[in-house]
Amino acid sequence: MxxxxxxxxxxxxxxxxxxxxxxxxxxxxxxxxxxxxxxxxxxxxxxxxxxxxxxxxxxxxxxxxxxxxxxxxxxxxxxxxxxxxxxxxxxxxxxxxxxxxxxxxxxxxxxxxxxxxxxxxxxxxxxxxxxxxxxxxxxxxxxxxxxxxxxxxxxxxxxxxxxxxxxxxxxxxxxxxxxxxxxxxxETVGERRPLTTVRPQRPGVPAPVHPVFGPAAAASFVGFALFGVFTSVSPAFLAQSLDVTDHAVSGLVVALAFFSSTGGQLAAGRAGVGRSLPLGCVGLFAGLALLAGALHWDLLALVVLSAIVGGVGQGLAFRGALSAVGGASPANRRAAVISTLFVVAYTGISVPVIGVGLLTDPMGLVGAGLVFIACMAVLVVTAAGYLLRRPVTARA
Known part of the structure; x- marks a missing residue:
């Protein structure tokens, strides 16, 4: 004890x-x-x-x-x-x-x-x-x-x-x-080796994992992209479109997305991977729809709801994605496959966010945001449709 x-x-x-x-x-x-x-x-x-x-x-x-x-x-x-x-x-x-x-x-x-x-x-x-x-x-x-x-x-x-x-x-x-x-x-590592023995990891997805990896990676990409937009441009939107110049409020809105993700991950443990991944896609789509409404009607309440609903969806989807991909991967390739999933997720944080920045000058922040939402919605709907036809389960 x-x-x-x-x-x-x-x-x-x-x-x-x-x-x-x-x-x-x-x-x-x-x-x-x-x-x-x-x-x-x-x-x-x-x-x-x-x-x-x-x-x-x-x-x-x-x-x-x-x-x-x-x-x-x-x-x-x-x-x-x-x-x-x-x-x-x-x-x-x-x-x-x-x-x-x-x-x-x-x-x-x-x-x-x-x-x-x-x-x-x-x-x-x-x-x-x-x-x-x-x-x-x-x-x-x-x-x-x-x-x-x-x-x-x-x-x-x-x-x-x-x-x-x-x-x-x-x-x-x-x-x-x-x-x-x-x-x-x-220290928890017993037998240690010199740093010179460390080699770069080569990401890879074995053929048996392909059916699971595609929708899992798409959902992870969208979830992290949503977080990327919240953490990079939402303070500017709150200030420019909603006249919210209180830094504590803008910080709280972003924080809600991450805290809600923790709640989504907890729910994913109870729902199981077979349901958490498609439910996460639904949550992400709802979060994107709420964000679109917030941009169109300039409503702070919809921004807050988007952060909460999208955060829960991200938590459900990402924990479900990790479980599905890890369960489908051979033991000797599991680390490499999970690393590949993280690379896709962090690409979602960066590339779409830069796209929003590029479109802001010609289209304005609202227009750029709506284009981003439309692209992410297509991805998450495609992933959800695939999962409905071919449900996944964790095998390990």
Whole structure:
């Protein structure tokens, strides 16, 4: 019993460190309008600055995503916290676009290092029989941390001094505390190897997984694309179209999407993969429809509903996608297939968001948003239609 309590304490502390790291990755979200005002750049630049983060995550996942299997979890977590520290310093010292790009790049490197290492650490630290609960802890603190970033920055920017500096100073203090925690935590990798033994992972999808991977990847792509639009351009839409200049409100709207995703993931565990993936597609379509209504009628209530409904749909779809793809994959290729799914998901965060930025000048923010919604709706409806004809189940 004492061993179980210690195991859960270590598991939860590892989860708390994970949440702190992910908080930093979304911290700038409600601050982009302030950066635009200070440096005078366009909406396209905002989306590119945001997308740099996703490209960095993809690069780390492909090149050194398995580094913690070799050198241990704790060293990789410390590297991730080091990148998070450097990212916060870039934002604190930013005098132009160069340091904003650097800050987002370093933030992506931090998230890429943490995604695999922290998830594995939380799951490995759980007592025997606690694997399912630990998996939920890992996914919940990931999405919960992403939600805390815009909420923390929005509240500090609205109600405290130095809106472009205080959020990152607070995050630096949290990162320092997290580093102390990681130094205390026990290592979970027994036999460690030198970093030189780490090789880039080659994503791949074996032929037997193709029928499952297509709809799972499409739903993941749409879910992450919806999050990408919320975190990159929704503060600008709230300010320009709805006259919502309260940074705490814009941060809360984005946070609701991530918190709702955690709820969707919890529901997915109860619904099972056979139902959670198609239900997630329905939720994503409803979230897109609500967002279209919000853009067309300029209604804040529909923006909030879109964040909640779309977030639940994303949580259902992504946990269902992971279960379906993992269950259909051969054991010796499972890690590579899941890495491929994450690459598709993070591509959804970056490419459509840049597309919205490119269309904003000729079509306006509302027009660009409606084009994005139409494209994503086609993808998610196609995936849902396929799943209705060929339901999937997790086999492992």
């Amino acid at each position: 004492a061993g179980d309590r210690r195991g859960w304490r270590v598991c939860l502390l590892g989860g708390a460190v994970f949440a702190v790291c992910m908080t930093g990755t979304t911290l700038p979200t409600p601050l982009y309008p302030l950066y635009q005002e200070k440096f005078g750049f366009s909406e396209l630049t905002v989306t590119v600055v945001y997308a740099v983060y996703a490209f960095a995550v993809i690069g780390v996942l492909l090149l050194v995503g398995n580094a913690s299997d070799a050198v241990g979890r704790r060293p990789v977590l410390l590297w991730g916290l080091g990148c998070a520290t450097a990212s916060a310093l870039c934002f604190l010292c930013a005098t132009g676009l160069g340091l904003l790009y650097a800050g987002r790049l370093l933030s992506g490197l931090s998230a890429g290092l943490f995604t695999g290492a922290a998830t594995a650490y939380v799951m490995e630290s759980a007592p025997p029989g606690g694997a399912s609960r630990a998996t939920f802890v890992a996914t919940a603190v990931n999405m919960g941390g992403l939600g805390c970033g815009p909420l923390l920055a929005g509240v500090l920017a609205q109600y405290a001094a130095w809106p472009l500096y205080l959020p990152f100073a607070v995050h630096l203090a949290l990162v320092a505390c997290s580093a102390c925690v990681v130094l205390w935590l026990p």
